[in-house]
Amino acid sequence: MALVELGRFNRNEAHILIGRLDSDGIAALAFDGESSIGDGSYLFIPVRVMVDENDLAEAQAIIGTAA
Template sequence: MSLVELGRYDRNLANILVGRLESEGIPAIAFDQGASIADGSWLLIPVRVMIDEDDLDEARRIVGAA
């Protein structure tokens, strides 16, 4: 298992995408969202959505259709 970055999004969208991917059976995690809150710059620091490399093509399809 190797994590890869699906994309960088604002904090709210990143969490929505994580939920959407997980509802389709693709485990996902949002990295860096705690850092952006701690700095007080949550609108400026993008949150990375990370998934397993094997799920990348399917995740891109799901995100593209959303």
């Protein structure tokens, strides 16, 4: 399993998207979600949503970013 980046989203959107993908059977992870939480700038740092490379096309279709 190799993880690839689906996209970068604000903190709330990323977690909503992960829930949406999970409901369709696609495992997804949030990277960088806790970055700079100590200094209060964590809302400004995009969260990377990662999926398995085999699920990328389906995940892109779900969020409407398929190339």
